Amino acid sequence: MVIILLIFVLLANLADLQISNFSYYSTKSNNNRIEIIPIPPSRGMIYDRNGTPLAINNITYQLNIVPDKTKNLNEQFEQLKKIVDLTDEDIENFQKERRNYRAHRPVPLKENLTEKQIARFIVDQHRFPFASIVKIQHRYYPYGASLTHILGYISKINTQDKQRLEEENKTSDYVATFNIGKMGIERYYEDVLHGTAGNEKVEVNSRGRIVRLLEQHPPQAGEDIYLSINLKLQLYIESLLAGRKASVVAIDPNNGEVLAMVSNPSYDSNDFVGGISSKKYSELLDDPSKPLFNRALLGAYPPASTVKPFISIAALSEGVVSPKSVVNDPGWWQLPGTERRYRDWLKWGHGHVDVLRAIEESVDTYFYQVAYDMGIDRLNLWMTKFGYGERTGIDISANEETRAVMPSREWKLKRHKKSWLQGDTIPVGIGQGYWTATPMQMAKALTTLINNGKTFTPHFLLYKKSDIINTNQSQPIINPEKYVEPNSLVDVNPTYWALAKEGMHRVMFGARGTARKVYAGAKYQAAGKSGTAQVYGLKENETYNAHKIPEHLRDHALFIAYAPYDKPKIALAIVIENGGGGSSNGGAVARKILDYYLEGDNSTELDDASSSTTGHED
Amino acid sequence: MNNIKKSFWQKIHIDPLFCLFITLLLGYSLYILWSASGQDIDMMQKRVIQILLGFFVMIVFAQFSPRSYEQWAPYLYIICIIILVLVDIFGYTSKGAQRWLDLGVIRFQPSEIAKIAVPLMVAKFIHRDGCPPPLKTTLQTLAIIGVPTLLVAMQPDLGTAILIVMSGIFIIFLAGINWRFILVALILMAIFLPIMWFYLMHDYQRERVLTLFNPERDPNGTGYHIIQSKTAIGSGGIWGKGWLEGTQSQLEFLPERHTDFIFSVIAEEFGFIGSIVLLILFLCLIIRGLIIAAQAQTTFGRILSGGLILVFFVYVFINIGMVSGILPVVGVPLPLISYGGSSLVVLMASFGIMMSIHTHRYMLSKNI
Numbered sequence: 003m004v005i006i007l008l009i010f011v012l013l014a015n016l017a018d019l020q021i022s023n024f025s026y027y028s029t030k031s032n033n034n035r036i037e038i039i040p041i042p043p044s045r046g047m048i049y050d051r052n053g054t055p056l057a058i059n060n061i062t063y064q065l066n067i068v069p070d071k072t073k074n075l076n077e078q079f080e081q082l083k084k085i086v087d088l089t090d091e092d093i094e095n096f097q098k099e100r101r102n103y104r105a106h107r108p109v110p111l112k113e114n115l116t117e118k119q120i121a122r123f124i125v126d127q128h129r130f131p132f133a134s135i136v137k138i139q140h141r142y143y144p145y146g147a148s149l150t151h152i153l154g155y156i157s158k159i160n161t162q163d164k165q166r167l168e169e170e171n172k173t174s175d176y177v178a179t180f181n182i183g184k185m186g187i188e189r190y191y192e193d194v195l196h197g198t199a200g201n202e203k204v205e206v207n208s209r210g211r212i213v214r215l216l217e218q219h220p221p222q223a224g225e226d227i228y229l230s231i232n233l234k235l236q237l238y239i240e241s242l243l244a245g246r247k248a249s250v251v252a253i254d255p256n257n258g259e260v261l262a263m264v265s266n267p268s269y270d271s272n273d274f275v276g277g278i279s280s281k282k283y284s285e286l287l288d289d290p291s292k293p294l295f296n297r298a299l300l301g302a303y304p305p306a307s308t309v310k311p312f313i314s315i316a317a318l319s320e321g322v323v324s325p326k327s328v329v330n331d332p333g334w335w336q337l338p339g340t341e342r343r344y345r346d347w348l349k350w351g352h353g354h355v356d357v358l359r360a361i362e363e364s365v366d367t368y369f370y371q372v373a374y375d376m377g378i379d380r381l382n383l384w385m386t387k388f389g390y391g392e393r394t395g396i397d398i399s400a401n402e403e404t405r406a407v408m409p410s411r412e413w414k415l416k417r418h419k420k421s422w423l424q425g426d427t428i429p430v431g432i433g434q435g436y437w438t439a440t441p442m443q444m445a446k447a448l449t450t451l452i453n454n455g456k457t458f459t460p461h462f463l464l465y466k467k468s469d470i471i472n473t474n475q476s477q478p479i480i481n482p483e484k485y486v487e488p489n490s491l492v493d494v495n496p497t498y499w500a501l502a503k504e505g506m507h508r509v510m511f512g513a514r515g516t517a518r519k520v521y522a523g524a525k526y527q528a529a530g531k532s533g534t535a536q537v538y539g540l541k542e543n544e545t546y547n548a549h550k551i552p553e554h555l556r557d558h559a560l561f562i563a564y565a566p567y568d569k570p571k572i573a574l575a576i577v578i579e580n581g582g583g584g585s586s587n588g589g590a591v592a593r594k595i596l597d598y599y600l601e602g603d604n605s606t607e608l609d610d611a612s613s614s615t616t617g618h619e620d
Numbered sequence: 621m622n623n624i625k626k627s628f629w630q631k632i633h634i635d636p637l638f639c640l641f642i643t644l645l646l647g648y649s650l651y652i653l654w655s656a657s658g659q660d661i662d663m664m665q666k667r668v669i670q671i672l673l674g675f676f677v678m679i680v681f682a683q684f685s686p687r688s689y690e691q692w693a694p695y696l697y698i699i700c701i702i703i704l705v706l707v708d709i710f711g712y713t714s715k716g717a718q719r720w721l722d723l724g725v726i727r728f729q730p731s732e733i734a735k736i737a738v739p740l741m742v743a744k745f746i747h748r749d750g751c752p753p754p755l756k757t758t759l760q761t762l763a764i765i766g767v768p769t770l771l772v773a774m775q776p777d778l779g780t781a782i783l784i785v786m787s788g789i790f791i792i793f794l795a796g797i798n799w800r801f802i803l804v805a806l807i808l809m810a811i812f813l814p815i816m817w818f819y820l821m822h823d824y825q826r827e828r829v830l831t832l833f834n835p836e837r838d839p840n841g842t843g844y845h846i847i848q849s850k851t852a853i854g855s856g857g858i859w860g861k862g863w864l865e866g867t868q869s870q871l872e873f874l875p876e877r878h879t880d881f882i883f884s885v886i887a888e889e890f891g892f893i894g895s896i897v898l899l900i901l902f903l904c905l906i907i908r909g910l911i912i913a914a915q916a917q918t919t920f921g922r923i924l925s926g927g928l929i930l931v932f933f934v935y936v937f938i939n940i941g942m943v944s945g946i947l948p949v950v951g952v953p954l955p956l957i958s959y960g961g962s963s964l965v966v967l968m969a970s971f972g973i974m975m976s977i978h979t980h981r982y983m984l985s986k987n988i
Contacts, residue, residue, distance in 0.1 A: 005903075005906060005930075006903075008933075009899060009902075009937075011941075011946075012899065012937065012940050012944070013895075013896070013899065015941075015944050015945075015946050016887065016892060016895050016944060019853045019854040019944060019945075020853060020854055020857055020858065020887065020895070021857070021892060023854050024855070024857045027850065027851050027854025028854070030854070030855065031852065031854075031867055032855075032867075034848075034851065034867070034868065034871070034873050035867045035868075035871050205867070205871065206871070207871040207872050207873075208872040208873045213871060
């Protein structure tokens with residue numbers, strides 16, 4: 003009896019396990035044996051507009067070890083030191099990394115193995131059954147520093163990135179991915195470039211060894227993208243700026259495509275892939291020429307006289323001036339009701355000037371009067387329409403671009419806790435005072451002017467690979483209209499646009515144009531405007547002498563230009579820090595770029611005298 | 621009884637029905653071992669040799685008359701004690717326990733011999749003074765049980781020690797004991813248990829008992845075995861995953877799958893149905909064993925065969941209870957099914973003794 007009773011106890015327990023709790027234990031058993039191994043997708047490549055690769059995936063070799071497979075790890079490290087030149091830093095990193103891996107899974111020990119190291123390892127492989135060499139894709143930027151400020155780079159996913167991915171619910175796609183776009187195009191188009199992770203469902207035994215493959219979902223590679231960048235132009239501009247702290251933005255005014263964006267000096271983005279050494283990084287940080295700083299998007303410079311054509315449009319539209327109205331310039335302008343005098347760059351004055359001459363000769367007093375008549379509120383309203391004080395909306399993360407400052411009463415109150423004074427308005431008329439702008443903003447404003455108010459958002463993306471496949475044609479569909487921003491400037495009287503452009507044309511080809519010297523002999527017609535931003539405030543009786551002032555206090559040279567005049571193909575904004583006079587120094591760079599782009603000519607030799615003698619002319 | 625066919629079984633002193641159930645269970649064991657060993661042909665060969673040796677031992681043991689067992693019991697008991705002492709001194713250590721004696725050709729577990737020697741000795745001793753035994757005899761009997769039990773527990777082999785105690789106690793019980801003794805025994809047990817817990821048990825055994833009540837206490841350590849075993853059994857469901865298809869056993873999540881935890885393999889691959897079939901076979905064998913005991917003509921024969929078959933049941937109960945998580949993991953193999961030579965041979969020897977008791981009664985009656 004007792005026996006039968008006890009047998010029933012056993013049976014009841016078995017029934018409880020096998021029938022009542024079957025699904026619980028079944029799941030448990032499956033969790034034991036089934037493991038999902040994620041496979042990272044390969045990252046999309048980045049090309050320039052002509053199909054030249056700008057960011058590619060190189061294959062590198064990495065040594066992985068399964069620490070559980072060996073007992074004397076330290077002894078093995080000693081052995082490996084001789085073979086793959088293992089350093090103590092590698093071992094330290096490995097010990098840190100190790101905690102993030104499951105048991106019986108390979109942990110990376112040394113990356114970027116050289117051919118020699120691989121060869122030596124393979125010969126002795128039998129001694130290290132716990133180690134293996136695996137191929138990994140490694141992001142490589144063939145043009146290094148030349149494109150860093152555009153492309154950015156990818157680097158190891160950090161806690162912040164993880165948090166962002168979690169918020170955006172993308173963690174599952176990144177389980178096998180080590181790097182993520184940190185800056186520039188790599189960051190902005192991360193979702194396009196990254197692709198979708200795949201996985202392998204495998205059966206493992208109790209020691210974690212893979213027994214067989216159950217299911218396989220291959221990863222979906224990231225998409226290749228083509229940028230509007232013209233690599234040759236980019237490299238040419240870079241070569242022109244060598245040794246200078248400068249930035250150039252070139253845009254195709256017909257569609258807002260960025261043809262080149264140079265910020266000099268730069269740094270090699272390849273150093274950041276897979277982590278930069280702290281020594282190298284602090285060197286970059288401490289460099290007084292600030293190579294990490296993207297001048298094209300973050301550099302806020304006084305736009306100086308380059309704003310005069312835009313102010314003219316505003317003044318004409320508001321009726322503050324008419325195309326015919328004339329102002330006398332004695333070489334200074336006095337703020338009515340005060341003793342305060344504002345000087346013109348030309349000490350003896352330009353005499354009687356109308357709007358065309360005011361632009362051609364960059365007459366400061368004319369624009370002092372205009373600014374006085376317009377007032378800061380109207381100036382702010384109109385210049386905001388040209389995009390000043392606003393982000394350009396370019397396809398680079400918003401925190402990598404500054405709004406700069408288009409000052410207003412509210413802005414000053416908020417920023418300086420002081421109310422706006424009339425005296426603050428006057429220098430705004432010549433793009434100085436509180437007004438700052440980035441090279442990208444200047445280029446965008448110029449593009450808007452070229453298109454009589456039609457505004458394109460500047461952009462790098464030309465097309466994605468899927469744009470070709472989807473349309474089943476070899477040519478991708480590019481629709482520039484989707485980059486058009488609604489702007490009330492399109493309602494401005496066309497004659498005003500024509501006037502401003504004519505003035506800019508005369509800057510380069512007029513009898514008294516400020517940049518006529520550097521454009522002598524050009525085979526095409528062009529338009530432009532120079533600017534010289536004061537870094538150093540001159541005292542009342544002091545005269546500017548570039549040679550007496552330390553370099554970092556010298557004026558910034560600015561220049562905006564477009565060509566050909568009747569059918570523009572390229573719009574430029576140039577800022578050369580401490581470059582001296584805008585018309586000569588900035589103008590010369592503009593001339594060379596336009597010659598190169600329009601004529602394929604990179605041999606323009608400009609008279610050195612022209613750039614050194616003109617001094618403070620603007 | 622004059623039937624010629626019956627007289628063939630009679631001649632070799634084998635009970636055909638009892639033998640049939642043994643054979644069926646051994647067949648089951650071979651079938652599941654192919655799966656539990658991970659299709660290890662060497663292990664299969666060894667198992668076949670173990671089984672053949674087992675049958676040989678059973679037949680040999682069946683030939684001796686019950687009277688000779690009665691006579692040899694003290695000698696066997698003394699030899700057993702000597703060997704156990706030797707093991708404690710020179711034993712071959714395996715898994716932190718000295719259980720093995722290496723004789724060069726074969727290694728065997730002498731504690732297994734105690735499983736036969738103790739019940740034999742107890743049965744003889746108690747039987748001598750008539751049943752039910754007086755108090756003095758009972759206490760002496762307890763000493764007889766106690767000595768080898770302590771020696772085995774020192775190895776330490778808690779599972780076998782428990783079985784040895786059981787084998788002795790069952791004999792006393794079957795000899796017809798005063799209820800007061802049982803009460804006293806229970807009180808003694810209550811005193812003995814804490815002593816055992818603090819002084820006789822090894823840390824790993826204590827851990828096993830603790831994790832019995834809560835396997836999740838230490839899922840990677842001691843609880844791991846029970847959790848994996850319960851997972852194997854539970855995931856088998858009603859019909860099982862199929863022969864050689866048990867993922868827990870084939871992928872080695874299940875510990876000691878061909879020895880102590882072989883029942884989990886059966887439950888995983890053949891499900892609840894397969895477990896019931898196994899339990900029915902065990903039950904048939906036990907019932908047949910009890911019938912043999914009931915039919916025994918001498919008190920010695922009755923208490924001995926009854927004691928042996930009850931210990932066999934305890935064997936089964938402890939093993940299945942342990943792998944399915946209602947008893948602590950004490951290291952008791954599943955009789956007839958688990959892989960292992962010493963245990964099988966001793967078991968077959970005890971079956972041989974039972975058959976001897978059963979088949980020699982007619983001779984005795986003839987003599988009388």
